[in-house]
Amino acid sequence: MFDTLSDRLNTVFSRLRGRGALGEQDVRDAMREVRVALLEADVALPVARDFIARVTERAVGQEVLKSVTPGQQVIKIVNDELVAMLGGEEESAGEAPPLNLNVTPPAVVMMVGLQGSGKTTSTAKIAKLLKDKQGKKPLMASLDVNRPAAQEQLAVLGEQADVATLPIVPGQQPVEIAKRAMGAAKLQNYDVLLLDTAGRLHVDEALMAEMKAVAGAADPAEVLLVVDSLTGQDAVNVAQSFSGEVPLTGVVLTRMDGDARGGAALSMRAVTGKPIKFAGTGEKLEAIERFHPGRVADRILG
Numbered sequence: 001m002f003d004t005l006s007d008r009l010n011t012v013f014s015r016l017r018g019r020g021a022l023g024e025q026d027v028r029d030a031m032r033e034v035r036v037a038l039l040e041a042d043v044a045l046p047v048a049r050d051f052i053a054r055v056t057e058r059a060v061g062q063e064v065l066k067s068v069t070p071g072q073q074v075i076k077i078v079n080d081e082l083v084a085m086l087g088g089e090e091e092s093a094g095e096a097p098p099l100n101l102n103v104t105p106p107a108v109v110m111m112v113g114l115q116g117s118g119k120t121t122s123t124a125k126i127a128k129l130l131k132d133k134q135g136k137k138p139l140m141a142s143l144d145v146n147r148p149a150a151q152e153q154l155a156v157l158g159e160q161a162d163v164a165t166l167p168i169v170p171g172q173q174p175v176e177i178a179k180r181a182m183g184a185a186k187l188q189n190y191d192v193l194l195l196d197t198a199g200r201l202h203v204d205e206a207l208m209a210e211m212k213a214v215a216g217a218a219d220p221a222e223v224l225l226v227v228d229s230l231t232g233q234d235a236v237n238v239a240q241s242f243s244g245e246v247p248l249t250g251v252v253l254t255r256m257d258g259d260a261r262g263g264a265a266l267s268m269r270a271v272t273g274k275p276i277k278f279a280g281t282g283e284k285l286e287a288i289e290r291f292h293p294g295r296v297a298d299r300i301l302g
């Protein structure tokens, strides 16, 4: 992840660092190279354009160019703006729980996304994290009635994670399952209810209608969109479609362990306006991390 981008930026930076004085044209030339590097990393065009405009505006000022270390100053500005692009310092600071579960229990966490994005796995990973790290008592329920094996898959993951799953009642529809899950959670004192909704191969109207109906019935405290970082621009397009239809509160970026160029991670915040809350880093149930913009920026800038 980010390897090529990292190399490209470092080449530009070492050139900037190597010079005592910088003129406006030098900055503009460097930013042109950064722009190409971002686009090659599959960052969405408007996001890359805004980024370059912001960095350039800050970097061509007299204060920067007349300073003793103009190159360093420009690099610092790129770093700051990269952190902002990934979600901002406020989200990387502190260890506050990434999910807002301060509601009357059960706090409902609704997981949405396309089929194959890693939604079911992420549901179990987050449930396990809440149980092991935050002392929560989570219940999981699969609302995926399209794929016959989906509900069983969540039950298997629940056993592996030692997290309870709602018993399967054949023939029930998603909203009915959501209501039954809420009833069971209340009755049995589960404080978090994770709803793994149905995926589709593509975003379509039926899927969006179902997501809205479930959100309407379950009043979720968090709606997390799961996207596959390997799909780059497609992940960004999916995020755009979902964010217009369901009240997303955050994003889970999966397959961060894969060989992605990083464009999805870099574009997601700007496109959805929502933070990336977790990163999936492998197939195992422990392979999930909080997403820290500052740390990711450090990794990119080496």
Ligand code: GDP
Residues within 6 Å of the ligand: 113, 114, 115, 116, 117, 118, 119, 120, 121, 122, 199, 253, 254, 255, 256, 257, 258, 279, 280, 281, 282, 283, 287
């Ligand atoms: P769903 O259709 O969206 O529910 O997707 P699944 O949760 O079934 O995941 C599809 C496949 O991706 C499974 O084989 C998962 O083990 C795998 N997977 C999910 N998240 C990650 C991740 O972060 N990294 C890797 N390497 N594989 C993942």
